[in-house]
Amino acid sequence: ADGPSSRVYQVAIDDNEVKGSVHIYYNINCIEPSQYPDTIVVGTSEDMNIVEVIESGALRLTRPKLLQYHDYRAIAAIPDDTAFVAVVGSDVCLLDVFVPDEFPPPPFFSGQIHIEGDVHFVAIGNDWQHAYVLSYLGDNTSRLISYNYRFFSIDNEMDVPGYPLDLQVSGEGVIYALTTE
Numbered sequence: 314a315d316g317p318s319s320r321v322y323q324v325a326i327d328d329n330e331v332k333g334s335v336h337i338y339y340n341i342n343c344i345e346p347s348q349y350p351d352t353i354v355v356g357t358s359e360d361m362n363i364v365e366v367i368e369s370g371a372l373r374l375t376r377p378k379l380l381q382y383h384d385y386r387a388i389a390a391i392p393d394d395t396a397f398v399a400v401v402g403s404d405v406c407l408l409d410v411f412v413p414d415e416f417p418p419p420p421f422f423s424g425q426i427h428i429e430g431d432v433h434f435v436a437i438g439n440d441w442q443h444a445y446v447l448s449y450l451g452d453n454t455s456r457l458i459s460y461n462y463r464f465f466s467i468d469n470e471m472d473v474p475g476y477p478l479d480l481q482v483s484g485e486g487v488i489y490a491l492t493t494e
Contacts, residue, residue: 314341314355321355321364323372333370337362345388345397354397356385361399361408387435389444391462398444398462400432405446407462424465430456434480436488443468447480447490457490 314321319341323333339357347354351366360383363375387400388408399408406425430448437444444460455477459469475492482488 314344319357321353321372323366323370325369333372335364335372335374337364337374342385343388345390348390348393348395354388354390356388356399357383358385359383361385386432387446389435389437391437391441391444396462398435398437398460400428400435400446403428403430403432405432405435405444405458405460407465424462426460426465426467428456428458428460428467433477436480436482438482438488439484439486445480445482445488447477449477453494455490455492457488 317340319337319339320334321337321344322331324330325332337355337357339359341355341357343356345354353364355362355364365373365375367373384402385399389398391397397408399406404425405428428446428448430450432446432448434447435444442461442463444462446458446460448456450456450472453475455473455475457471457473458467461468473490473492475494477490477492479491480489
């Protein structure tokens with residue numbers, strides 16, 4: 314995905330050639346593969362989009378309207394589920410996702426919690442209960458929060474030095490927060 318040009322590209326890795334692309338109407342902030350084959354959830358500055366791969370070189374854009382929600386900053390798929398943990402503005406929430414065959418029933422948010430800072434990354438834990446969000450508070454300080462998406466609460470938080478660069482959770486449940494420090 315190319316955020317400033319608002320395009321999602323399909324690239325063949327065997328010859329490193331662009332096979333197709335689709336234009337998104339707003340700046341792209343994040344993308345995440347869906348549990349459905351050949352479907353990608355795209356968060357933009359204004360709304361959420363679904364890009365479906367019809368065949369090699371053919372992409373289709375579907376754009377649901379999500380009430381007043383906009384400014385998707387990060388999104389992560391919950392494995393083997395129809396839900397995503399989304400960060401919208403300074404709120405982290407559970408996003409109930411639609412089945413493409415039944416599209417477009419309106420997806421909805423539940424368990425919305427406000428978090429401090431500019432959010433940059435979200436990763437799903439391996440315990441089927443937590444997502445981790447790394448946000449920037451300013452003054453060279455980031456905050457790592459543990460968001461319980463089953464009970465819609467923040468279970469824990471800690472400050473770490475530096476500007477956030479990446480966040481991952483290993484298969485063993487170890488959280489890796491990469492910052493500039």
